[in-house]
Amino acid sequence: MARQKELEEEGRAARKLQEGRQRLENQLAPAKALTSWVPKGESAVIVGRHIGGMVYVGPPPRIDREGYSTKSRPYIDPALPVARLERDPRGTQLPYWPSYSDLSPICRATYLDWLADGRRDASYNPGYMFLYFYGLERRFCVDLPEEEEKRKILDEVRRLAALYDNNGSARRYLGEFIGIAQLDLQDPAASEPVLDFRGWEVPFGLKVAIGSKIAQDEPLSWDWVLSWLICHPEHYLRTPATRCQEEFRALFRLRFERRFPNGLKVAKPRKMLSGRYQAASQEFHADLKPNLGGRPVPDISGLRKPLEIAQEVADEVTEALERFSRYLGRIPDGRGSIEAQALLPAELRPLFPSDALDRLKDWAASQVAEGALVPAAEVIARIGGTLPEKLTKSLLTGAADTLARIGFGLAPDPRFALRSPKIDEPLVIYALEAPIENLEDVSAAYRAALLELALGVFVVQADGVISDAERRALRDRIERAADISAAERLRLAANMDWLLAVPSDLALLRRKLKETGPDVHVALRAALVAAAHADGLIQSEEVARIEKLYKALGLDPGLVYSDIHAGDVLDDPVRVKPATADVPGEAIPTAVRGLAHKLDPALIAATRAETARVSSVLGAIFGAEEAEPETAPVHPEESVRLQGLDAATTALVREIAGETHLTAEAFEAACKRHGFLPAGALEAINEWAFGIYDEALLDDYDGYDVAPEIAAAVTAEFAKEGRHVHA
Template identity: 70%
Template sequence: MPYWPSYSEISPVCRATYLDWLADGRRDASYNPGYMFLYFYGLERRFFMDQAPEEEKREILEEVRRLASVYAHNGSAQRYLGEFIQIAQIAVRDPAASEPVFDFHGWELPFGVKAAIGTKIAQGVPLGWDWTLSWLICHPEHPMRTASKRCAEEFRALFRLRFEERFPEGLKVTKPRKTLDARYQAASQEFHADLSPRFDGKPLPDISGVRKPVEIAQEIADEVTEALERFSRYLGRNPEGRGSLEAHALLPPELRELFPSKQLEELRAWASERVAAGGIVPAVEMIARLEDKRPDKLTKAQLTGAADTLARIGFGLAPDPRFALRAPKIDEPLVIFALEAPVENLEDLSAAYRLALLELALGAVVVLADGVVSEPERQALLARIARADQISEPERLQLKANMEWHLAVPPDIALLRRKLKEAGPDMQSALRAALVAAAHADGLIQPEEVVQIEKLYRALGLDPGLVYSDIHAGDDVPVRVRPASAGAPGEPISDQASAPRRALDPALIAAIRSDTARVSSVLGEIFGAPGEEQEEASQPEPAASGGKEPVIKGLDPAASELVLEIINCTHLTEEAFDAACKRHGLMPAGALEAINEWAFETHDEALLDAYDGYDVSPQIAAAVRGQFAKEEENVDA
């Protein structure tokens, strides 16, 4: 079969094949397309040259449309049949001629698009979003990007929203001087037909050389493409993923109501129920809800994705791993809370919020020091949140949720210290105030709370002795813990506001502290330090390595042995760390705190960083190995 076949010139075998194709209903696309073109040559001649009746022309148009669908994957067929359809439907005034074209693969602006837009311009009617987009899609000099094709429905919907926002009354196009006329060149190359469509007896304007409306459409299309880029890439990786939670989260906000997700509606209902029940949710349940399977471990990406997904439907998640002092573990809870409105970008949080979050964590450490959270202490933390300056109401809601999480999952002191190292003088002052306020919250300062505050002062690089003066600073008046009520007659307590201000005596404070230190020393000698006989009896047997017990200064022997074991690792799972502690007769929580306390005192950072297990500081590990290597050299010498 030649490129332009002629029935009179093809071989007898080809003629027989052509007749078989015709007799079989002209629907088998596996035949050489040349047979379809032989058939089409007769249809186009009948339509344009033989002056067929109007009804027959409509039948021919439908037949050519059918052929176009049969040979949908043949570029040559789509080009020639498409050109015929564009012109034929105008000639017979087919309703399709008034519909915009959103799927086009040709090389020239279709005649039908020119005629339809030219008619609107002749009528003085502004172009709507649909014909403006059709003009752009069909324009040969403006190829469309992947997102417009991969997610065509979403692309058109967002283009419409952006266009109507910019041109609420439509896009007015100045009438061009050039008029529209066309010459239909037959696919058989045997004839051509001249066409000049008219409106009210006048030729239609020709939009072929008009550029400004197409440039405007291109600007909007570029904005829409950029907004859909992440969604498009997701569909590229997951062709069946449309409507999933992840896909819906990647849609631009304007489209989420237009393209609802059943999974997202189920998540919203579940989140509402959990918030009504108090908001505490196991972390593993939260991730399983989003991923349809229970995770083996938690990652920052999972938690960040969960926070973003919830925020887009009006719920917050605490802690957010982007700002939390540490991420939750898989066996720990999360806190879900209702936001005032959906939030698109959770990263837009103020510096004041970050400081308030750190203050809150420190306050929780102090409040939890005695193992009991009293209602006055909880109210004091809430009051601190209420007084925080320069934070928005959504940030205040997040602080309240983080407070609940910190009270349910106490902050890690070692991690807090690392954060505190970065605190400047102004921040230190605010943090000191927050710590003291938390201690005073219930009107009774427990010894455990003082110890915790002293540890935190050391982390801030402050003299722990300042704790006493900070705690006792202010008015020396009774703390009002409940409203006054009538009781038995007795000596009245002076009103808080009218109580005289009494200055603290620094000399007295120093004396008290000195006495306290002296008493502690005496008690230590009595109860803590063994006598010479006890010390000799308690000495362990000499080690096989030369009789030297490997004790690290500042740690007891068991903790020293544990450190010497773990410094040869870069990362430990929780199970591995627990097993190591068990081998040395230590409790994991106590060992972790003791080791990191020692590390902060000697190396100014934690040895073990808790995140999905424990990361071992390479700097400290190298320093300890070097220290013991030198000691071994000295022993050998």
């Protein structure tokens, strides 16, 4: 038994010895035998790691470059030492142009681990990926393998490009290789436009594709023209083109094909195309002279006219998408909402259909048919999906724009109203003659007529009773209003219905009238007096209300009587209050109706001109939101600096970054606090924002919308650096 146990022990020891020798041979054999390229599907064992194919293994050959010699970067030399424990995935010891032979043992171990793990961990420094890529591009361009192997290499580089897509150098170098490889293999992707590009110059493959089409007298379709524009370093696409890529491309196609239904014909340039592929490893280059049927391909590099045409179309499309883009800037997740769909240009809506928008249109039509006032809360909830606690100007403006783009008007429009409605007040929905894209585009005559109408309604509401005669007089003034369009006349009528239905706010009007100056008083006096004569009768309550408004303007109330009785108004008895039957007391004499107030035509023209002149000033006063609270003044010691800005402008940007929207008045007040004029500050801030963030910080939209991405970045910068920002 003892002898049997001894034999078993000797057998186990022999087997262990044999296994150890085999492991050693497995480790050493590849290092001796593999001295070049390891194809895909095969493997090499390096320091105990099984490294899949598509790598060079062995002593690196010498590369002669510009008078000096160096070792080929991608060759994995098994004779070089490798660290056993330490690793450096962040690449703190990695040089800019890595070479396996020159790496530290720690970096060699890290690189081999990355290779053995499938080359799929993007958290490793991109330098390790580039070292691997150097071997792929060398194999493809220098060794010139069979087409099947080339395709495998191209697929692998595409995978790496996707893995390190957030790295600029990877996008550039790997993208250049992919373009050249696709041309070499006549890959289908080489004949497709490049619509997602972040490089520095027009890709060589795109030059070949467009040049080939021009050589064959083939007109360029919209996608090739847009691709050319996107990739050209001297042409710039604004924010809507990047924020709303799908909508931008769809509208570019529609506008381009409307202008060039058969494509854009481009004259052949005389210069022929040539280029050079410089390897990312800097170890070699390849001269490129593409041909088409044995003839050289024209070089499009010097052409300018096609790009100018493309830029014109792109600018037109960008402008059409401005509002939609600004909405997505404020509400990044808002794509597909009713308001977002309505802000799309009309020609895009069939391509991006919305059942919710169709339901809103049906609902609005039913409200118009019923002819009833609609609660403001219901309108906002229908459009926004939720019921807000407060009805803000931006909500109302968005609702008005949404309805206008599907053919319905909303009164009042907060851009021009004496005041905005409250959440518990009604609104007026009415049918437009046609959808309107830009509600703010109205004439000065409309602004003046709306102001006169608003003040007129304010006066006739004085006695609490609005007679049919007063209604007719107000409507007659709308019909007689000169220099306004039919669409504007509809808007005036709807605003009259709202003004008559909603009680006037004398306190609010008094506060706002105090903001006016002497230059607007003439127009206001004319509008108020004309309202008093609306029905040919002057009520005592109307006179009293006008007196209060005169006081608010800082005028002598005694002017009311001289203004009312100016011109050809007869001094006949004035009816103070209509007689009421069956009320005891003395009978009131039958009213003697005076002759209609006749105004001098020249005076009317002068008054209207004066009203039009001040209408924009009044619009700013009456259409503004309630005054926002003043922020605390900025002390010099709290001033900090952002890159490219002085301390004062930085302080202004810091204040703005805390808001989502500023009224014109709030922005002006902020500029004043920091010692700036609004126009100059707006230009300086947006120019700075374009330089740093490639987008304006402030969008002029019913005041100023603050770009959320930039505001968040600025706020984060301040939070990071505290009170001592030197970004």
